[in-house]
Amino acid sequence: MAVCEASQWVEATTPKVPRISGRVVKPDIWRATLPRMPLAVALILAVSLAGPVCAQALVGDQPQRVAERMVPEPPGILVASWVEGLEAPWSLVFLPDGRALVSERPGRIRMIEQGRLRPQPLAFVESAQGGEGGLMGLAVHPRFPQQSFIYAMHTHREAGRTTNRVIRLIVEGGTARFDRAIVSGIPGARNHNGGRIAFGPDGHLYVGTGEIFEADRAQDPADLGGKLLRLTADGGVPADNPIPGSPIYSLGHRNIQGLAWHPSGTLFVSEHGPSGELGLRAWDEINVIRRGGNYGWPKVVGAVGRAEFVDPLVAFRDSSTPPSGVAFWNDALFVATLRSQALIRIGLDQTGSIWRASAVDRWFASNRNEGVFGRLRDAVAGPDGALYLLTNNRDGRGRPQPGDDRILRLAQVPVGRTR
Ligand SMILES: [Ca+2]
Secondary structure, eight states: OOOOOHHHHTTOOTTTSSSTTTOOOOOOOOHHHGGGGGGHHHHHHHHEEEEEOOOOOOOOOHHEEEEOOOOOOOTTTEEEEEEESSSEEEEEEETTTTTEEEEEEEEEEEEETTEOOOOOOOOEOOOOOOOOEEEEEEEEOOOTSSSOEEEEEEEEEEEEEEEEEEEEEEETEEEEEEEEEEEEEOOOOSSSOOOOHHHHHHHTEEEOBOOOTOOGGOTTTTTOOTEEEOOOOSSOOTTSSTTTOOEEEEEESSSSEEEEEEEOOOOOEEEEEOBBBOOOOOEEEEEEEOOOOOEEEEEEOOOOOOTTTTSSSSSEEESOOEEEEEEEEETEEEEEESSOOOEEEEEEEEEEEEEEEEEEEEESSSSSOHHHHEEEEEEEOOTTSSSEEEOSSSSSSOOOOOOSOOEEEEOOOOTTOOO
């Protein structure tokens, strides 16, 4: 696959190449026409188009029509350090009794009771280390504790190769033990392992996967990489999945990192955009999920307005954000971000099934590369009405601050009250 710098790719744009939304090239005109024409004609056409064969993605526009705002000190928000001394935490989930579980990438599931981190892990899930993999997402059975199961997604070695899988554990008192694998054989590698899992309001388990830097997997309906999966709590395939017998619920994702349901039942996901593939960078996305939808990667990037692809709700075009965990809190979608270190607040307007971003605010940041708390891995709405954030400064990519990694607790202070 040809790779080139984005600037070269822009130079390759000519009036002969179709444009969409004012700034789009469709370089896959090459694939559609070249094989059917004589070599000489192909060469003449190649010269006339006067540019390198670089990107093969159709690049669209930013769908949002609002300008981003920096909000270094969000008004009326009180931040406290809730739990400290974690090692690369990835996912936080709450049990119905108010206790919480947090995963640490090396493989520990830790229990938090009344704001205190239990020294002994609830469980250790042996996980392949390195890069972005390890122990990642956690989920709690919707009927816990009657069904005393928790779920975890982790990278592991199996028969000499690296894969990802989701396992179920039985919680018994202060420990949890392996029960069964719920879904195995999800592609695994150093990078792009997906990893977020969550139960939806339909009682099914949703699993975000990555394409392990092999982009074509995302469009392959026989491959579990670059997909959103939907499974029953026992690991079966729900009868109303879009492809009979397949756990795939939507495809064309590069690397899903966050899942959250709006109170109306609509699922929103975050995913990472290209980091050099196809000569493209940035383009991280927030998407609204449709059953069976094709989210484009690697055929399209950004909003292209084509019926066969679902355009993102928000695309971050100009710099690498990448988004991680997402949560609905106080009528907005909150997005924990890694490199840009902001907590992004996305205000939403809904007309029928169409969602639009009405605001994109970068909290705790005054530029696109630096935030008050460093890299943020997860955002979770707690049962107490607070929003919880996981820092991610101890996996080798961040600069640890005192107490890192931490869980921060954000509370909304009523207007007029002293903070
Ligand atoms: Ca997309």
